[in-house]
Amino acid sequence: MSRAQGQLAFTNEASRDVALLEYGLDPSRDSPLLPNAAVLSALQNLVRLATELCGVPFGVVNIISAHYQHQIGAWGVEPGVCSRDDSMCAKVFLSREKTVVSDASRDPRFADSPFVTGEIGKVRFYASVPLQTESGFVPGTLCVFSDAPKELRPEQVGMLEVLAKQVVELLELQHRTAQLDRTYSELKESNAKLAGFAGRVSHDLRIPLTTILGYVELVEDDPDVQSGTVAAKYLDKIGASGRRMLAMLEDVLSYSRVGGGIQPVYSSLKEVTDEVVRDLGIEDDDVVEVQDVTVYADRGQLRTLLQNLMTNAMNYRSPERDLRIRISGVTNYHGATIYVADNGKGIAPEDRGKVLEPLVRLRRPGDGPGTGLGLATCSSIAKAHGGELTLSETPGGGLTVTVTFPAGY
Structure with missing residues (x-):
């Protein structure tokens, strides 16, 4: 005033x-x-x-x-x-x-x-x-x-x-x-509307998209479609594009839902990590090493965060060494801090701020698939819990993601 x-x-x-x-x-x-x-x-x-x-x-x-x-x-x-x-x-x-x-x-x-x-x-x-x-x-x-x-x-x-x-x-x-109370109330209402809109759009787009992909798979299995022909190449491109679009829809929906209905509970970091490892199909016991700590967070969003970070580690692994991911944490009266460290390509210091923005990809040679929403979603999850996410270099090469979760009182 x-x-x-x-x-x-x-x-x-x-x-x-x-x-x-x-x-x-x-x-x-x-x-x-x-x-x-x-x-x-x-x-x-x-x-x-x-x-x-x-x-x-x-x-x-x-x-x-x-x-x-x-x-x-x-x-x-x-x-x-x-x-x-x-x-x-x-x-x-x-x-x-x-x-x-x-x-x-x-x-x-x-x-x-x-x-x-x-x-x-x-x-x-x-x-x-x-x-x-x-x-x-x-x-x-x-x-x-x-x-x-x-x-x-x-x-x-x-x-x-x-x-x-x-x-x-x-x-x-x-x-x-x-x-602050008014702003928080308006933000919650806005997030709820965004999640609802994203859910409707995702649902409306996924139905025809999955139908298209289904027909592509049927045609690919048709014996009349010879491997290596022009038709087969077009089908392969259509299928790849459709699957990328489907992944993008899922990521947008996940990003829009962050913070919309947090229900924090005390969860074992190891238990949640083990669930993600099974879902990602990581069968080599040497790939992921986890140290257990108790984290006060929404279990579903903690799972999404770990899944995104481990998927990134897999997509941006170094061609010079076998992939290793170490997940650890510390706790005190302030809350819990977890570290997800990989030995992959890492991210240059000048790019670390950019990659936390939605839909930003570095597009480096040899990088795996992605939508540019993984780290942005993880950052939003941390902020929605009152914490923060930072990026640093893993000693020896790679990326370490540090995420703080305040204590529950």
């Missing part, structure tokens, strides 16, 4: 309530205007400190909406909601200046307030500091008061202003949290 927008919020009541909603604060009368629990606890501690520094029994953070005053972070009183017309702070908070009154019953601004006359309270000493954000928006005040007249020393007023700035920092934290 710009300063001009903040100024508009001062005078336009509808804009004020919209601005409060941006901070995750519901300004309606029926829904109490409260921050999240962590912010609320911190606000209460700041208000308590303000009352002790000023030597008064009561303090509140007042949030002023279009029609109401909401007391939050209260100390010495139960937080409540009152009409903005009855609020003492509502009379002065838009001035953006501190207000210190030793006896409110003698001040013409407050003498007829129900908080002073006894209708709601009998406030005498009253001091408030507006809560002004960097954008110029003033959502309310930090207020301390007493039922007896009192004077504040200049240093006490100064400390009250410092604490008001800390309250603003907490409200800004609430603001950023609300923004």
Whole structure:
């Protein structure tokens, strides 16, 4: 929000309530205007400190909406909601200046307030500091008061202003949290729509594609089609292209589903790796070496990640040595870090950022088939779990993929 927008919020009541909603604060009368629990606890501690520094029994953070005053972070009183017309702070908070009154019953601004006359309270000493954000928006005040007249020393007023700035920092934290919550909600909705769309497109395209491939196989088996003829070469090209397209559809569908419905559980890295090894048809026991650790992750997505990484190792093996893949990990209170290291061609440092982008292939001589979505999918799986994926060189040659998975609490 710009300063001009903040100024508009001062005078336009509808804009004020919209601005409060941006901070995750519901300004309606029926829904109490409260921050999240962590912010609320911190606000209460700041208000308590303000009352002790000023030597008064009561303090509140007042949030002023279009029609109401909401007391939050209260100390010495139960937080409540009152009409903005009855609020003492509502009379002065838009001035953006501190207000210190030793006896409110003698001040013409407050003498007829129900908080002073006894209708709601009998406030005498009253001091408030507006809560002004960097954008110029003033959502309310930090207020301390007493039922007896009192004077504040200049240093006490100064400390009250410092604490008001800390309250603003907490409200800004609430603001950023609300923004992140909205962004996360929108992202989940977008991912769900993407997965649904990809599923429909994949289904619609796979049916005719598998039909075509079926007819190709039937014709290839026809004894009238001689091996090495022009017809056989065309059929071979059609079949190869169709199978590449089918693999691409599966990869796109897998990529679109990442993060759409994560259900993390504690899984054995060795058990999941053994499943992938069987699925990939790796029969040589010397190819894959695995060290077992426990990983807190969605088991299906962990399986997809390992399958993609091992498939890449097979597709980009070095012609100079037998393929070896070592899968290991470490765990601590932060979570688990797994390493998938191969002895293949590796990836040059300048290309490691590019290959994590969707549909990017290096197209080097001798590389195996691929769609350019394997590493991008693995990176998305790591991010969806709150971790990250990085690439480095295996000592002696090859690629090491490092993936972190945060701990589950």
